[in-house]
Amino acid sequence: MNDTDTSSSTGPATALVLLHGFPLDHRMWDDLTGSLATDLQVLAPDLPGLGGAAVPDGEPSVDRSADEVAALVEAAGHERVVVAGLSMGGYVALALAERHPGLVAGLALVDTKSTADEEAARANRERVADEVESSGSVEAVLGMVASLLSDESVRERPDLPSIVTGWIREQQPSGIAWSQRAMATRSDRSDVLADFDGPLVVVVGEDDTITPLAAAQHMASTAPDAELVTVPGAGHLSALEAPGPVAAALDRLLRRAAEATPQSPETP
Numbered sequence: 001m002n003d004t005d006t007s008s009s010t011g012p013a014t015a016l017v018l019l020h021g022f023p024l025d026h027r028m029w030d031d032l033t034g035s036l037a038t039d040l041q042v043l044a045p046d047l048p049g050l051g052g053a054a055v056p057d058g059e060p061s062v063d064r065s066a067d068e069v070a071a072l073v074e075a076a077g078h079e080r081v082v083v084a085g086l087s088m089g090g091y092v093a094l095a096l097a098e099r100h101p102g103l104v105a106g107l108a109l110v111d112t113k114s115t116a117d118e119e120a121a122r123a124n125r126e127r128v129a130d131e132v133e134s135s136g137s138v139e140a141v142l143g144m145v146a147s148l149l150s151d152e153s154v155r156e157r158p159d160l161p162s163i164v165t166g167w168i169r170e171q172q173p174s175g176i177a178w179s180q181r182a183m184a185t186r187s188d189r190s191d192v193l194a195d196f197d198g199p200l201v202v203v204v205g206e207d208d209t210i211t212p213l214a215a216a217q218h219m220a221s222t223a224p225d226a227e228l229v230t231v232p233g234a235g236h237l238s239a240l241e242a243p244g245p246v247a248a249a250l251d252r253l254l255r256r257a258a259e260a261t262p263q264s265p266e267t268p
C-alpha cells in the first residue's frame, strides 16, 4: 500500500476528474465541461510534463502520473471521485484504479485501451522521444494531428486541426519525451478492469483509428459493470469532436456511481 491509498473509502464521489490525452493538456476538455449536467466539482489537471505541469524527475511512468493525480485530488479535499481518461489519460486512470482503488468511485475510459504496447510501438515511442529531445522541437509529433480527428469532424469543424496543432506546439519537448517513455513502460491493465467493482463506461469514436472499437469492446467485456458508447462520426479525440454525447455518457456514469454508493442510515 502506498501513502495515498484510500482503499477503505466507500462514500459518494465529490468530484469528476478529467485526464487528457497525449500530447495535449486540460484544454481538450473545455467544450465538454460546458455540456456537463453535473454539479460536482470538475478537476481537469495537466498531466506531468504537459500543459503547465512540470516534467518530473526520475523514471517516466504512468504510475507516477497516477500518484500525482491522487495527491492533487486529495489535496483538493476529495476522498472519492469519478475519473474519466482519454487515451493516455485512460492509461493513467487505470493506474489510478489499481494503485488508489478507494479513490475511484466510477471510471470512464474514452478512446483508450487497457493493453500494453507491442514491441514495435515501444521502439517508436523511444525514437520519437529521442527526436524531440535532440531537436528541442515538437515537430516530430505534429503529424499525429491528422490521425486524431475524423474526416467528418474536420468537415464540420475546419478549425479543429489548427486548434489541436496550436496546443501541441505549446508543449515542452522534454514533457513530450517524458510522456512517450511513460506510456512505453505501462503494463497490461485488463485485470484491473476485471477487478473493478464500480460502474464503468467505455466511450469510443466510431472513426477512432488509434484505439478502435475492438479495443473498447475488449475493455467493456472485461469489466463486470460496463456500458459501451460509440460516438457517431468522431475520431480519437471524441470528447473534443463530439463533446455533447461524451458529456451525456459521463452524466449517466455519475448517476450510476451515485446509485452504487451505500446510503448512510438516516438519523432519527
Ligand code: MLT
Binding pocket: 020, 021, 022, 023, 086, 087, 088, 089, 183, 210, 236
Ligand atoms: C493519446 O491520444 O493520448 C495517444 O494517442 C496515446 C498513445 O500514444 O498511446
